[in-house]
Amino acid sequence: xxxxxxxxxxxxxxxxxxxxxxxxxxxxxxxxxxxxxxxxxxxxxxxxxxxxxxxxxxxxxxxxxxxxxxxxxxxxxxxxxxxxxxxxxxxxxxxxxxxxxxxxxxxxxxxxxxxxxxxxxxxxxxxxxxxxxxxxxxxxxxxxxxxxxxxxxxxxxxxxxxxxxxxxxxxxxxxxxxxxxxxxxxxxxxxxxxxxxxxxx
Amino acid sequence: xxxxxxxxxxxxxxxxxxxxxxxxxxxxxxxxxxxxxxxxxxxxxxxxxxxxxxxxxxxxxxxxxxxxxxxxxxxxxxxxxxxxxxxxxxxxxxxxxxxxxxxxxxxxxxxxxxxxxxxxxxxxxxxxxxxxxxxxxxxxxxxxxxxxxxxxxxxxxxxxxxxxxxxxxxxxxxxxxxxxxxxxxxxxxxxxxxxxxxxxxxxxxxxxxxxxxxxxxxxxxxxxxxxxxxxxxxxxxxxxxxxxxxxxxxxxxxxxxxxxxxxxxxxxxxxxxxxxxxxxxxxxxxxxxxxxxxxxxxxxxxxxxxxxxxxxxxxxxxxxxxxxxxxxx
Numbered sequence: 001x002x003x004x005x006x007x008x009x010x011x012x013x014x015x016x017x018x019x020x021x022x023x024x025x026x027x028x029x030x031x032x033x034x035x036x037x038x039x040x041x042x043x044x045x046x047x048x049x050x051x052x053x054x055x056x057x058x059x060x061x062x063x064x065x066x067x068x069x070x071x072x073x074x075x076x077x078x079x080x081x082x083x084x085x086x087x088x089x090x091x092x093x094x095x096x097x098x099x100x101x102x103x104x105x106x107x108x109x110x111x112x113x114x115x116x117x118x119x120x121x122x123x124x125x126x127x128x129x130x131x132x133x134x135x136x137x138x139x140x141x142x143x144x145x146x147x148x149x150x151x152x153x154x155x156x157x158x159x160x161x162x163x164x165x166x167x168x169x170x171x172x173x174x175x176x177x178x179x180x181x182x183x184x185x186x187x188x189x190x191x192x193x194x195x196x197x198x199x200x201x
Numbered sequence: 202x203x204x205x206x207x208x209x210x211x212x213x214x215x216x217x218x219x220x221x222x223x224x225x226x227x228x229x230x231x232x233x234x235x236x237x238x239x240x241x242x243x244x245x246x247x248x249x250x251x252x253x254x255x256x257x258x259x260x261x262x263x264x265x266x267x268x269x270x271x272x273x274x275x276x277x278x279x280x281x282x283x284x285x286x287x288x289x290x291x292x293x294x295x296x297x298x299x300x301x302x303x304x305x306x307x308x309x310x311x312x313x314x315x316x317x318x319x320x321x322x323x324x325x326x327x328x329x330x331x332x333x334x335x336x337x338x339x340x341x342x343x344x345x346x347x348x349x350x351x352x353x354x355x356x357x358x359x360x361x362x363x364x365x366x367x368x369x370x371x372x373x374x375x376x377x378x379x380x381x382x383x384x385x386x387x388x389x390x391x392x393x394x395x396x397x398x399x400x401x402x403x404x405x406x407x408x409x410x411x412x413x414x415x416x417x418x419x420x421x422x423x424x425x426x427x428x429x430x431x432x433x434x435x436x437x438x439x440x441x442x443x444x445x446x447x448x449x450x451x452x453x454x455x456x457x458x459x460x461x462x463x464x465x466x467x468x469x470x471x472x473x474x475x476x477x478x479x480x481x482x483x484x485x486x487x488x489x490x491x492x493x494x495x496x497x498x499x500x501x502x503x504x505x506x507x508x509x510x511x512x513x514x515x516x517x518x519x520x521x522x523x524x525x526x527x528x529x530x
Contacts, residue, residue: 030204049204071240072237088306092306093229093236093249096251139302142301149280159289159293176301179301
């Protein structure tokens with residue numbers, strides 16, 4: 001399973017052998033029973049305790065919309081929403097998410113209707129190859145929620161102030177989205193997509 | 202990653218007991234350090250005890266300050282209205298580090314206990330006294346541009362990576378812990394992290410199985426000016442090359458008292474108390490700030506690639522104090 005995953009992922013090339021030996025060479029796995037709630041569905045699982053939420057979503061539940069980029073918390077491709085907060089699914093063990101509500105890109109649309117952020121990414125052409133896009137979109141959804149909650153970012157002039165969508169600068173959007181890298185460089189259009197949803201809501 | 206047993210603890214005492222009873226057991230909180238380092242085989246616990254417990258997840262506001270539960274996330278703390286209003290330095294420091302995703306996961310205690318980003322520490326094929334005592338330090342004569350210039354030894358020059366800890370050092374925070382037998386104690390922030398000296402593997406003042414329960418941060422007295430300034434290679438999502446956390450108490454243009462913390466250049470969250478003292482009673486001029494900066498970096502020791510950090514840190518200090526001085530209160 002892991003060998004296949006790494007074969008398909010060019011970003012792995014340098015670390016492939018380390019990871020392979022990690023997964024196959026350290027004795028038998030230690031299964032853990034856990035209940036995961038993903039996109040509203042509950043899954044009773046008995047899985048290897050080493051499995052991250054990312055690997056569980058992709059390889060156990062077949063939800064391959066969540067992407068594995070760096071697998072070390074540097075790129076944001078694996079971003080999912082857990083209990084209404086965006087997190088990196090590669091840096092959290094699946095078992096540590098028992099009882100929490102996980103939303104992946106597959107769970108974002110309702111009744112076949114795209115989420116406004118998905119529609120905005122299409123409208124603004126906010127991607128090229130698309131690999132980082134699920135993570136970008138989930139991160140952008142949370143960015144909008146955070147702006148509506150009025151919370152500051154690193155570039156907010158005074159953290160005591162409450163930010164609002166009407167006066168939010170592009171610099172603010174870029175800072176808030178800085179955890180999602182795009183090697184195609186679609187950033188200007190991603191900022192436009194976030195702006196579009198901020199203005200509409 | 203090696204195999205391990207995953208455990209959920211019922212409470213703080215039970216978690217402390219579960220780790221204390223096994224030399225190879227470790228606490229797991231947000232995972233942004235532990236899971237990362239387990240993947241590269243730097244940490245190999247045989248038991249992992251999840252301590253994101255409801256009882257450790259609240260921020261209690263009192264008249265004198267705040268008590269932050271160990272499992273409160275970095276985001277919750279930085280975005281808390283009372284923290285933003287009464288301890289803006291702490292919010293600024295946290296928001297300058299990592300990304301929203303990581304701050305949503307990483308806990309406050311986990312931030313305090315995060316491990317160095319030294320690439321030789323993270324590479325099991327390199328020599329590292331911190332990871333493997335007595336094996337040597339490949340950073341001393343390796344690529345050491347990101348390494349520390351303060352608090353270094355011949356055995357380790359790894360930089361402490363946290364921004365939040367620099368603010369906590371300046372704010373005189375206290376770390377509260379509990380052990381399996383129920384013993385609780387509080388450790389002043391300045392005594393919590395250890396400089397490497399001859400024992401780089403001893404990083405903090407905790408016993409095995411001792412669990413952080415909460416951190417107390419007193420408010421600054423009214424009218425204090427503060428600022429957190431971080432300088433780095435890119436505008437966001439990067440560790441500090443140099444960072445300064447400053448607090449100024451001004452009487453007109455005269456400094457009644459000053460506080461100075463430094464990050465990105467030291468082996469532990471750094472408090473420059475000598476520099477603070479020479480500012481007392483001086484006019485709040487850039488000249489005075491420069492003198493303080495010279496004093497703060499007087500003991501700096503550079504290696505081949507990180508000498509630039511000494512001047513960079515001095516300028517960061519002067520700029521941070523000047524911003525605090527010129528800010529509207």
